[in-house]
Amino acid sequence: MNNLTSRSTAAGQGCRAAAADRLRHFGVSVTRPRVAIMEYLMEHHVHPTVEQVYSALSPEYPSLSRTTVYNTMKMLAEHGAVTLLTIDDRNLNIDENTTPHAHLYCTRCHRIHDLPLQGVSPLQASYAFTLDGHLIQQVHQYYKGVCRECQTDLNKEPLLTNKQ
Numbered sequence: 065m066n067n068l069t070s071r072s073t074a075a076g077q078g079c080r081a082a083a084a085d086r087l088r089h090f091g092v093s094v095t096r097p098r099v100a101i102m103e104y105l106m107e108h109h110v111h112p113t114v115e116q117v118y119s120a121l122s123p124e125y126p127s128l129s130r131t132t133v134y135n136t137m138k139m140l141a142e143h144g145a146v147t148l149l150t151i152d153d154r155n156l157n158i159d160e161n162t163t164p165h166a167h168l169y170c171t172r173c174h175r176i177h178d179l180p181l182q183g184v185s186p187l188q189a190s191y192a193f194t195l196d197g198h199l200i201q202q203v204h205q206y207y208k209g210v211c212r213e214c215q216t217d218l219n220k221e222p223l224l225t226n227k228q
């Protein structure tokens with residue numbers, strides 16, 4: 065599935081440097097596991113779960129635990145370096161794209177897709193603002209439904225069953 069992210073040494077080092085820069089940018093002290101986690105997030109724009117990040121990195125970092133990955137995500141979110149999504153009832157998903165945007169959770173393929181915000185500009189959502197007298201500090205727009213790709217698959221299904 066992720067065969068586009070093949071690891072050439074030069075590209076790997078470039079990404080590692082970019083990941084370290086990003087941690088520093090958000091005021092996070094740089095450690096090897098943190099760089100590995102950030103590098104993974106920057107290479108996989110699929111809103112991975114803690115489990116997916118842990119499984120991907122544990123062969124290279126055997127000392128890494130699920131708890132470390134989870135605590136690192138919490139810490140990165142507190143520094144504003146990632147956003148934690150609670151759109152999926154069963155999993156916490158991590159978003160490395162911190163530009164405010166909406167999400168669609170597909171009930172068929174369980175993937176999370178990015179969408180533009182509705183009714184609030186990304187700039188407005190980046191700062192606190194008042195709404196009906198309330199102070200809004202974060203905007204999370206979650207949609208649930210069937211994604212475009214899955215609708216295409218559903219439309220193809222009668223053709224596939226006819227072939228049997």
Ligand SMILES: [Zn+2]
Pocket residue numbers: 170171172173174175210211212213214
């Ligand atoms: Zn889908």
Ligand SMILES: [Zn+2]
Pocket residue numbers: 111159161165167177178
């Ligand atoms: Zn996203």
